[in-house]
Amino acid sequence: MSMLNRLRNWLDWEGSAYAFISPYAVLFLIFIVIPVAAAILLSFTYFDTIQFPHFIGLRNYITLVTQDDVFMKYVLPNTIEFAVIVGPGGYALAFLLAWMLAQLPRLPRTVLALILYSPSMTSSVTMAVVWQTLFSGDQNGYLNSFLLNMGIIQEPVQWLQSPQFLMPIMIVVTLWSSMGVGFLAMLAGILDINPELYEAAAMDGMSSRWQEIFYVTIPSMKPQMLFGAVMAIVGTFQAGAIGVALSGANPTPQYAGQLIVNHVEDYGFLRYEMGYAAAVSVVLLLMVLFFTRLANRLFRTEEG
Amino acid sequence: MEFSEEHAGERIIRSLRGRAEGRAGRPRPFVPSSRPLQTVQVAPAKRRGLRRFYSLRSSGINPPGFHPSQIPFYLILLPVVAFMLLPIIFIFSTAFKPFEELFVYPPRFFVVNPTLKNFRDLLTLMSASDVPVSRYLFNSIAVTLISVAASIFVSSMAAYALSKKRFGLKQTLFAVNTVALMFVPIAVTIPRFLIIARMGLIDSFMVHILPMLAMPVGVFLLKQFMDTVPNELIEAAQMDGASDLQIYWRIILPMVRPAIATIAILTFQATWNNADTSAIYINLESLKTFAFYLSTLAATTSGANVVAGQGMAAAAALILFLPNLIIFLILQSQVMSTMSHSGLKG
Numbered sequence: 001m002s003m004l005n006r007l008r009n010w011l012d013w014e015g016s017a018y019a020f021i022s023p024y025a026v027l028f029l030i031f032i033v034i035p036v037a038a039a040i041l042l043s044f045t046y047f048d049t050i051q052f053p054h055f056i057g058l059r060n061y062i063t064l065v066t067q068d069d070v071f072m073k074y075v076l077p078n079t080i081e082f083a084v085i086v087g088p089g090g091y092a093l094a095f096l097l098a099w100m101l102a103q104l105p106r107l108p109r110t111v112l113a114l115i116l117y118s119p120s121m122t123s124s125v126t127m128a129v130v131w132q133t134l135f136s137g138d139q140n141g142y143l144n145s146f147l148l149n150m151g152i153i154q155e156p157v158q159w160l161q162s163p164q165f166l167m168p169i170m171i172v173v174t175l176w177s178s179m180g181v182g183f184l185a186m187l188a189g190i191l192d193i194n195p196e197l198y199e200a201a202a203m204d205g206m207s208s209r210w211q212e213i214f215y216v217t218i219p220s221m222k223p224q225m226l227f228g229a230v231m232a233i234v235g236t237f238q239a240g241a242i243g244v245a246l247s248g249a250n251p252t253p254q255y256a257g258q259l260i261v262n263h264v265e266d267y268g269f270l271r272y273e274m275g276y277a278a279a280v281s282v283v284l285l286l287m288v289l290f291f292t293r294l295a296n297r298l299f300r301t302e303e304g
Numbered sequence: 305m306e307f308s309e310e311h312a313g314e315r316i317i318r319s320l321r322g323r324a325e326g327r328a329g330r331p332r333p334f335v336p337s338s339r340p341l342q343t344v345q346v347a348p349a350k351r352r353g354l355r356r357f358y359s360l361r362s363s364g365i366n367p368p369g370f371h372p373s374q375i376p377f378y379l380i381l382l383p384v385v386a387f388m389l390l391p392i393i394f395i396f397s398t399a400f401k402p403f404e405e406l407f408v409y410p411p412r413f414f415v416v417n418p419t420l421k422n423f424r425d426l427l428t429l430m431s432a433s434d435v436p437v438s439r440y441l442f443n444s445i446a447v448t449l450i451s452v453a454a455s456i457f458v459s460s461m462a463a464y465a466l467s468k469k470r471f472g473l474k475q476t477l478f479a480v481n482t483v484a485l486m487f488v489p490i491a492v493t494i495p496r497f498l499i500i501a502r503m504g505l506i507d508s509f510m511v512h513i514l515p516m517l518a519m520p521v522g523v524f525l526l527k528q529f530m531d532t533v534p535n536e537l538i539e540a541a542q543m544d545g546a547s548d549l550q551i552y553w554r555i556i557l558p559m560v561r562p563a564i565a566t567i568a569i570l571t572f573q574a575t576w577n578n579a580d581t582s583a584i585y586i587n588l589e590s591l592k593t594f595a596f597y598l599s600t601l602a603a604t605t606s607g608a609n610v611v612a613g614q615g616m617a618a619a620a621a622l623i624l625f626l627p628n629l630i631i632f633l634i635l636q637s638q639v640m641s642t643m644s645h646s647g648l649k650g
Contacts, residue, residue, distance in 0.1 A: 024458050024517070024523060030503075031499075034499055097384065103374060104367070110636070118629060176388060224647050226649075230485050234486055238490050241490065285488070
């Protein structure tokens, strides 16, 4: 009897909470937790999708570091170059743009913010069709024709097929569409700062805008800065498919635009070496984790 | 000398906060001042003078109107904005170009004689396997509508429990969700594929929808917003005998409308633009979506018939882009008010 009562009590207090959260929790488990766990487990196995995976210890990771020339020579440096420019670069750009927008009155600010945000509404991979037209390799391509007219180049350039230009174009395209949720969060954060803080700072003799940014603006909106940073990191690594989409080939020409995400797909879906692909994706997840920890340290709030 | 910039910044902020509060004396619920340093008393006359000086120097954050000091910001922002706008103008312009203008040499950026022919061609076109484009469009619309509706309920219910209920795993679950903000779905494409295959969801309608509902950002933003709903309101409703469901439906949902609008937009963008699901989990052509169709256009236009396909591809890109834009335009002020609560405590 008392058992039943306690059960009923529990149901009254906690049961409804679990009822509310369970649909999300189940989906979260199936599509996020289990895939991550499976990736970690699979990374210690050999798995060709036909036979049951068998355990091979750390061999995938050892191969990755010692024998995978493509990974060490192209994929890793490319990923780091791409991530460093698009990640912190895009993030700083988003903050500066948000800060400048905050200095404008409401109407122009809203219009300009909307224009800056709108590219992030497009999906960069599906947008590849537009970029392919702009960067088309013959003299009919818009960029080629423009540069030929200006006399900057003498011959049409194969923008998307040349190893030299693919990476810079990938970076520009990704930056173009990176003013997303994080950018809006930072804009909202800057606008929410109590204006009296600035007045008080001015009384203290703080005169330059840069001082204001570093001593008032950023410290007052650390939580938004951190949210923006996490969104920037995720967006950066999520954007990895862009090189393949632009050049239309995996691997990209001479591996010039090959990022870690493409390497995973190359091994997973083209060569069916699932265990090895899983090891590469674990490395990717660790990179995301590392950068997020870094952002956490930078923007830690005291109470939190 | 031990002087780290960050700490200096924090110290200054704390002291400033103390002062601002001391002077204004109005309650500020969101910035608890931990220890106000010495409060400087400023004579009212001097304060007014300072304020006038300040508004002369610049109008500062969120100014009421135009001020000459804003000109440099316009000078920097306008070229950036123009650059960002360029590809979008290009889509518009190309989508309405008639056939002859696509072939013009040298290529012209702007359209001269706009026509709807590209859209008509696109909608009457059949893909290689006899699936009309309208079918892709229908799939996209159905999938997106269901995902948005389902996502609002799934996320807001979870957020309600995390924000307003007391239960054992509450802190843990919220912490797990916060860590999952940095989840990169593309990294686990392969195990996801294996799990979805094992569940028998390959080539099913649900595979478009279910993964979209596990959206940590959505639950996070909703939970943060719900934290601002006063608990007294819920307690009062409980005293009146309202059930949990009634509280959720009648009090919570109406009060967090801005956050719901934001979740709707985020889910909409994620689903409507999603080409990966169709590419990876769907083999049946009749179950694929419009975003996927557009990405195949990209692949084919790089072949022999480059120029002729450009107009239709741009028309398709425009069809994909416009709903995003319109929905955001309608809901943008709600999104901004949600973003004020997006702060992440490290």
